Amino acid sequence: TLLRIEEEYIERVCNDIIKFKPDLVITEKGVSDLAQHFLIKHNISVLRRLRKTDNNRVARCTGATIVNRTDEISENDIGKGCGLFEVRKIGDEYFSFIEQCKEPKACSIVLRGSSKDTLNEIERNLMDAMNVTRNVVLDARLLPGGGATEMAISRALTEGSKQIEGATQWPFHAVGVAMEVIPRTLAQNCG
Incomplete structure (x- = not known):
């Protein structure tokens, strides 16, 4: 029952x-x-x-x-x-x-791949691309990559430091030069 x-x-x-x-x-x-x-x-x-x-x-x-x-x-x-x-x-x-x-x-x-490692790499790249797309849709502010932002900041600080007199200009100039390290490193690693 x-x-x-x-x-x-x-x-x-x-x-x-x-x-x-x-x-x-x-x-x-x-x-x-x-x-x-x-x-x-x-x-x-x-x-x-x-x-x-x-x-x-x-x-x-x-x-x-x-x-x-x-x-x-x-x-x-x-x-x-x-x-x-x-x-x-x-x-x-x-x-x-x-x-x-x-x-x-x-x-x-x-997703399909020839090996698990390849498939995992494809999945990571796809997730990165989808997150970038989501972020652009939600907030459409972008910065260029490849060290371009750092170079622009470096140039602005270095040029701006020339307008300042005395020892006050040194920190601006030093930070401007330091910002060039990232683009320089990227260029060396790519070449």
Whole structure:
């Protein structure tokens, strides 16, 4: 009887989902074989054990609301913002794709490399590039690289020190000369 009670509970939980006729159910938890059976009978695919961050991204893309209990689901919680879900094999691994989103607010990037070291380097470079892009979008103030900023400061301090008389000019001139160390070091390392 305990087994029957569990089956009835799982069926009730699945029916809470099935009544909304979704094509895909995504959960951060596991899904029992019996629950998968009930959902598959109604042509509902299930993605389980998704990371919370990934689940939030999918919700943003699809327009769905993450709910904690199936009896709390309303029609407004159902994401209807994407047109295609499919599983594709890339290399030796399978990946789930949610595509053709009306207003995509997130995405995934699949990186591939010849070795783990290469892949890690590609990932670091991509993260740097994305952070630079984010920073430029949020605050569009930029400085040139390669020591150009330091040279401009050096020149301004050195030229400015010439306008000052006596010993007061020495700190300005010294800092101006010191600022040239960074561009000089960069030039030596690049050559």
